[in-house]
Amino acid sequence: xxxxxxxxxxxxxxxxxxxxxxxxxDPSVPSGTVRASWGGSLLAAVHDDPxxxxxxxxxxxxxxxxxxxxxVEAVCPRSTLLTRADAAGTTRRxxxxxxxxxxxxxxxxxxxxxxxxxARLLALAWxxxxxxxxxxxxxxxxxxxxxxxxxxxxxxxxxxxxxSSADGEGIEQIRALFAGGRTVALLGPSGAGKSxxxxxxxxxxxxxxxxxxxxxxxxxxxxTRELHPVAGGYVIDGPGLRSVGVNTAAxxxxxxxxxxxxxxxxxxxDCGHSVEPGxxxxxxxxxxxxxxxxxxxxRALVAEGFRQEVRRDARLRHEELxxxxxxxxxxxxxxxxxxxxGRW
Ligand SMILES: Nc1nc2c(ncn2[C@@H]2O[C@H](COP(=O)(O)OP(=O)(O)OP(=O)(O)O)[C@@H](O)[C@H]2O)c(=O)[nH]1
Ligand SMILES: [Zn+2]
Numbered sequence: 001x002x003x004x005x006x007x008x009x010x011x012x013x014x015x016x017x018x019x020x021x022x023x024x025x026d027p028s029v030p031s032g033t034v035r036a037s038w039g040g041s042l043l044a045a046v047h048d049d050p051x052x053x054x055x056x057x058x059x060x061x062x063x064x065x066x067x068x069x070x071x072v073e074a075v076c077p078r079s080t081l082l083t084r085a086d087a088a089g090t091t092r093r094x095x096x097x098x099x100x101x102x103x104x105x106x107x108x109x110x111x112x113x114x115x116x117x118x119a120r121l122l123a124l125a126w127x128x129x130x131x132x133x134x135x136x137x138x139x140x141x142x143x144x145x146x147x148x149x150x151x152x153x154x155x156x157x158x159x160x161x162x163x164s165s166a167d168g169e170g171i172e173q174i175r176a177l178f179a180g181g182r183t184v185a186l187l188g189p190s191g192a193g194k195s196x197x198x199x200x201x202x203x204x205x206x207x208x209x210x211x212x213x214x215x216x217x218x219x220x221x222x223x224t225r226e227l228h229p230v231a232g233g234y235v236i237d238g239p240g241l242r243s244v245g246v247n248t249a250a251x252x253x254x255x256x257x258x259x260x261x262x263x264x265x266x267x268x269x270d271c272g273h274s275v276e277p278g279x280x281x282x283x284x285x286x287x288x289x290x291x292x293x294x295x296x297x298x299r300a301l302v303a304e305g306f307r308q309e310v311r312r313d314a315r316l317r318h319e320e321l322x323x324x325x326x327x328x329x330x331x332x333x334x335x336x337x338x339x340x341x342g343r344w
Pocket of ligand 2: 267279
């Protein structure tokens, strides 16, 4: 179990952000970066919901104490939340980042892009609520880069860019994603070219990061995800994700927009796309319009997403029951007559 009682967060203070809670007397609010431990209200919130723990990209409310301690009292409501199924295979999901505007799935053109992996990462992107895009790197090594990007864009119904960090091709399009101070999270396997891309994007940028980083201390994970100012916005260079579990079926309809569109023409509204007559999806596979490989990838991810949802529901029911039992016990104790000890 992850311990939540030793959390330390590194918070960058910026104008108008991360202001101290109002019930604190005037602290001469320092600027720059501060380290803050989790306050009581945050600890309680995290106890009830592990997702409430501050993560990369969170805006937080800080409290300055007379003894110079600083605590994180609350996490401000999040506009988006990027998560994945917990790597350890539990039903808990792992929060990767909050308030991300764009989730960029990064995949190299060489060796050949892994479509199954792109689909997995895109599903997480769609489920986060952020705008998903695909960035195909190493375009200088693949003469067919533009064609592959266009094909992928048609399948996935989201922007697909072919870029090269080596010769600068397509980098301006990526730069545009950061316009207006937006935050872009890069998701992709190790070696996909994420760091090279960040380097290619980096110019001089003196803006301060208005966000909070988890500094890993006291936690089980050693993975750090940080926010860097880039191209007028911020980039979160994700960890080189070795495996990515899909934790919900949400996001899969959008990821497989081609299959979703086909399914609308199936004769039965609840078509399982296996043995049903008049199935447009099977029809498309037979005609060669849809590859079997893509359909299998879709089927596997839907099954995985639903499995996770069912397991999570079971766990929540179990926890609810446990909480209720504890409460009942406490109530019983409270209302039990005190034992008659006699008098002497
Ligand atoms: N030719 C070419 N090589 C590239 C390009 N981008 C990255 N590479 C190479 O691909 C390898 C991996 O790139 P990285 O940027 O380290 O990949 P990463 O995704 O950051 O990997 P992790 O840091 O392990 O997550 C390096 O040898 C890069 O030089 C590109 O656009 N063109
Ligand atoms: Zn069907």
